[in-house]
Amino acid sequence: MKTKFQNNWQAHNITESIGKYAEKLGLDCICTGGGCDFIYKRFPCGVQAVLNVEAECPDSLDEPSSVTVYQDDDWTVYVDYQFKDAREAMKWMRDINPVACT
Numbered sequence: 001m002k003t004k005f006q007n008n009w010q011a012h013n014i015t016e017s018i019g020k021y022a023e024k025l026g027l028d029c030i031c032t033g034g035g036c037d038f039i040y041k042r043f044p045c046g047v048q049a050v051l052n053v054e055a056e057c058p059d060s061l062d063e064p065s066s067v068t069v070y071q072d073d074d075w076t077v078y079v080d081y082q083f084k085d086a087r088e089a090m091k092w093m094r095d096i097n098p099v100a101c102t
Contacts, residue, residue, distance in 0.1 A: 012037035015059050018086060022051075025094040041093050045101040047071055049093045051086065058086040065089040069098065 009019025022039040030040035039051040048070045065086040071077040083089035
């Protein structure tokens with residue numbers, strides 16, 4: 001798949017289906033250094049959205065998933081949003097505009 005955006009998912013612990021779909025939506029990846037990496041979106045105001053399933057990145061697009069929106073760089077202040085699958089969660093990540101950024 002050719003896209004203008006390169007999130008470099010191949011260098012992370014992220015499955016091909018998740019990585020390619022995230023890339024298609026313009027989402028990035030973040031490496032934790034602990035063997036589990038995530039699909040990620042950072043906003044200019046410091047708010048960060050992270051795709052996960054029980055503290056890990058989902059393995060498939062059909063897996064029930066959540067997006068955790070962190071309101072600080074220490075990842076201590078956050079809100080979780082639940083979705084029926086990773087596909088829906090990543091579309092939501094693409095489209096959100098946190099109130100803190102407006």
